Amino acid sequence: MQNEREIVARAARGDADAFRRLVADHQRLVAHVVFRMVPDPGDREDLCQDVFIRVYQKLRTFRFESKLSTWIVRVAYRVYLNHLAKKRMETTMDLAER
Numbered sequence: 275m276q277n278e279r280e281i282v283a284r285a286a287r288g289d290a291d292a293f294r295r296l297v298a299d300h301q302r303l304v305a306h307v308v309f310r311m312v313p314d315p316g317d318r319e320d321l322c323q324d325v326f327i328r329v330y331q332k333l334r335t336f337r338f339e340s341k342l343s344t345w346i347v348r349v350a351y352r353v354y355l356n357h358l359a360k361k362r363m364e365t366t367m368d369l370a371e372r
Contacts, residue, residue: 278342286333297326300346307350312357321357325350 281299284292304325305318312318328349336345 303343304350307347311354321353325353328353
């Protein structure tokens with residue numbers, strides 16, 4: 275069994291199997307976090323996908339200064355905050371058009 279550092283290193287180098295493993299190991303955690311914050315089922319699925327896209331994009335910056343799961347939760351929270359900001363902008367724009 276590979277340790278987390280090896281999986282992260284391989285996934286950061288573009289190894290699709292390693293990234294699939296990382297997603298499989300953390301998808302329940304991400305779903306739990308996102309589902310608690312986002313009421314709309316469609317938005318939930320999109321945000322979960324967005325979280326793992328962001329994780330993939332930023333994986334090279336992860337330095338194991340915290341647990342990987344903690345870092346992924348922080349990524350999920352930031353994706354959620356960006357989602358809220360976008361929703362507020364859309365609502366504000368909708369109101370401005372009236």
